Amino acid sequence: MGLTLLLALVVAGAATVGRTSPPRATAAGAATCKGALDTLNLVNAGRLTIGTDNPAYPPWFGGTPAKSSKWKVSDPTSGKGFESAVAYAVARWIGFHGNDVDWVYTPFNRAFAPGKKAFDFDINQISYSPARAKVVTFSSSYYDVNQSIVVNKGTPIASVHSIAGLRKYKLAAQLGTTSYQYIVNRIKPSSKPSVFPKNDAAVQALKNKQIDGLVVDLPTAFYVTAVQVPNGKILGQFPTQSGGEHFGMVFQKGNSLVNCVNQALASLKKTGQLKRIQQKWLAKVAGAPVLR
């Protein structure tokens, strides 16, 4: 009941924003923000500053960082990997050149810290939720995501084929992910799930068999099993939740730049470019069996 009311309020709030934003866009001189760089609300004038975590992991980010680079595992500035490619596509649509884009290291906890943000937007597999949207502003969806579970081959959990069968095992997720909420609210295991501050810590625990199963979003699961846990396998993906789960870019609450980014995303969806980027970087993701 309380939740429904909350949702209704958020929807109403979103509707109000929707009504007020077009006049703001026209005030900037045109119906679209495309090419109107000097009207944008940016951290550094004329440059697009994007935040993400370090290390940045495939398939969200790709490319090999140079030895002198501060980035590890992947290089967000390469334009390779799904999120990097989406970020550059959005930047180009607005009118930035590739070398007008700066990337800043933003651990997950910093993405929603109060106060002035060091980035224009943060792109780091952050799921939208109404509660989170009270503190920061989310862009519209750039990826609709499913959760999945990774286990060690040959362990008892590897022969489970249902969500109910997972309940007696020690499960884990990364801090701040909706994977944790999925475990607690949907799987409801008998022992308390573990929560790791970083992807690498969770992966190490899985390798050590300190946990039986690691719940991550499906594209990450493909990377974990392909690279990080050689003996790992994707047990399956979980059915899409009602209303779905999606990733959005995170903005300082009320930053008008979000209108521009949403225009860019809408255009990329319409022209099929977003789909092409997804096929290029997340192609393998389709094949995991669905657990019920």
Place this chain on the structure above:
Amino acid sequence: MLVTSAPGWPEVKSTFFDWDYFWDSMPEIFYAFKLNVKIFCIAEVFILAFALLLAVLRSLRGPVFFPVRALAIVYTDFFRGVPTILVIAVLGFGAPALQLRGVPTSVVFWGIVALVLVYTAYVSEVYRAGIESVHPSQEAAARSLALSHGQTLLYVIIPQAVRRVIPPLLNDFIGLQKDTALVGFLGAVEAFNQSQIDASATFNYTPFLAAALLFVAITIPLARFTDWLVARDRRRQLAAAR
């Protein structure tokens, strides 16, 4: 005043002091806090015993015991010097990675081992200070009564030394209580980790406040108890002097 009149205050107020979030998250954090209590209670027992042993080893005299003394010094220097979270990370992920038979994989177990290793180094120094503060005449008197060196330590020196260092011991105990939050790094859901989970789900930091209050609720009574112990000891010494 300076804080509440700051331009960002309304934002800070709503993200750090939201009472709805506070009461929503409190039951879960309280439940998780029980793990912190379990960790520091178990760890403290081993720390007090091992640290005393280490302090005694370091106080042994004569060239025969040089290797023992040297080892004790190396141990203390090393574990006082290395950040606790590194010891926790190396043991918590490293030891189970060996995949030896019979080696526990429980992160709570290894978290406790790491805290015991680090705090034994601190607490042994406290004990040693206590032992060295006992006047040499006490030892001389004991030895003249034909007590052996071991008996002198056990019946004369250590009882006086321990009594003197109870306040610093409790001080380290409070430090230990707070450092149990570091075990969360291994994935154990203790109070701080739980508050991070709640904070990241809602992007609201108020759950941190709930966790902080739980820690304070334990450490403040302990601090007052320490004060009371010191005052009582002082009263007794003054009474004896009269």
